[in-house]
Amino acid sequence: MSRYDVNVILYKLKKDAAFRTRFQASPQTVLAEADLSDEEREAFVRWDTRRLNELGGSLHLLVSIPHLGGH
Amino acid sequence: MGKIVYAAAMSHVLAPDYYGKNVGPHGRKMVEELIDVVREMGRTMLAARPDALVVIADDHLNVFSFDAVPAMCVRIGRFVERMVQADAIEFDRALDGLPERYPLHEDLANRILERGLEDGFDFAASWSAPLDHAFLSPVSTLCGDRPAPPLVPFWVNCFVAPLPMARRCFAAGRHIARVVAEGPWDVAVIATGGLSHFPELSLARVGTSDPAFDRRIVRLLEAGDHEGLCALTTKELHESGSHELLNWMVLLGAVSPAAAKVRFFGEMGRIDLAAMEWSVR
Numbered sequence: 001m002s003r004y005d006v007n008v009i010l011y012k013l014k015k016d017a018a019f020r021t022r023f024q025a026s027p028q029t030v031l032a033e034a035d036l037s038d039e040e041r042e043a044f045v046r047w048d049t050r051r052l053n054e055l056g057g058s059l060h061l062l063v064s065i066p067h068l069g070g071h
Numbered sequence: 072m073g074k075i076v077y078a079a080a081m082s083h084v085l086a087p088d089y090y091g092k093n094v095g096p097h098g099r100k101m102v103e104e105l106i107d108v109v110r111e112m113g114r115t116m117l118a119a120r121p122d123a124l125v126v127i128a129d130d131h132l133n134v135f136s137f138d139a140v141p142a143m144c145v146r147i148g149r150f151v152e153r154m155v156q157a158d159a160i161e162f163d164r165a166l167d168g169l170p171e172r173y174p175l176h177e178d179l180a181n182r183i184l185e186r187g188l189e190d191g192f193d194f195a196a197s198w199s200a201p202l203d204h205a206f207l208s209p210v211s212t213l214c215g216d217r218p219a220p221p222l223v224p225f226w227v228n229c230f231v232a233p234l235p236m237a238r239r240c241f242a243a244g245r246h247i248a249r250v251v252a253e254g255p256w257d258v259a260v261i262a263t264g265g266l267s268h269f270p271e272l273s274l275a276r277v278g279t280s281d282p283a284f285d286r287r288i289v290r291l292l293e294a295g296d297h298e299g300l301c302a303l304t305t306k307e308l309h310e311s312g313s314h315e316l317l318n319w320m321v322l323l324g325a326v327s328p329a330a331a332k333v334r335f336f337g338e339m340g341r342i343d344l345a346a347m348e349w350s351v352r
Contacts, residue, residue, distance in 0.1 A: 004137055007137045011132060011136050014132070015156070017158075050274050053272075053274035053275070058132055058231070058272070059273070059274055059277070060272075061132050062274055063160070063274070064132075064133075066157070066158030067158065
């Protein structure tokens with residue numbers, strides 16, 4: 001099963017442009033309240049898409065986040 | 072008595088620019104050849120004058136979210152919208168020029184849903200889910216500038232584990248065939264997606280396919296070996312990147328025992344492309 005909280009954030013990054021802008025400006029602030037492990041939080045902050053994928057982040061979300069997605 | 076008058080399955084990113092960029096000239100050329108074949112298939116489909124077009128495809132977390140992912144879902148209502156998303160992925164942006172709204176075949180969709188619940192298929196229903204490239208890239212290529220027949224979109228969860236089993240998808244297709252047979256309509260059915268790509272849904276492995284697995288699938292389809300296909304495990308589909316074959320399994324159930332005629336098969340490397348028809352008349 002994919003990790004729910006990681007994927008909720010990825011989904012929001014894909015669909016919510018304002019959230020995405022805030023995330024790009026300051027990922028740590030945006031994720032402060034999120035229920036993430038240290039490893040997950042670090043992968044988000046570094047925007048390490050491969051690591052996020054290994055931690056259960058949906059491939060289809062990771063490749064389709066505007067301006068951040070990458071194959 | 073209703074009948075299935077046309078049945079086909081095909082890859083659903085029919086976008087030369089996407090493959091040109093991500094694979095190179097070889098990818099662009101291969102998908103252009105496939106598009107020509109799909110256009111020709113569309114002429115055959117429309118010549119059969121279907122009252123409805125059932126489209127079996129998957130969501131790419133465009134429509135459903137982790138709030139709820141239905142194993143299988145029927146789109147009901149009178150109209151369906153094309154998905155619109157700012158800065159969408161390039162092959163969804165490629166749909167920008169298409170009509171924004173498509174009529175649905177409300178009666179057939181309702182019947183698939185309601186008879187399903189009576190017969191043990193607890194399909195989800197959506198009144199609002201829009202259509203992404205998995206539906207509209209094939210439909211627009213098949214139909215060109217002619218209007219699409221009223222649609223019955225049918226989603227299969229191909230990507231968010233746990234997935235429905237291949238055999239269960241096949242059974243859902245048998246159900247659709249029964250509903251069509253009981254009704255008054257001539258119906259076209261297509262399934263979209265695949266073949267192998269995104270093995271294990273691993274970002275590190277994007278760009279690779281499993282041609283040996285795909286050749287085996289094509290042989291089984293050509294031989295009409297539906298038991299062999301129903302026996303495919305979720306693990307096999309996941310490891311080879313053949314998740315979207317679940318869409319094809321629904322179609323297969325609808326046309327069984329017919330064997331597939333391969334109209335196109337191409338090994339691109341990033342993904343293997345295919346288009347097939349089933350003789351159902």
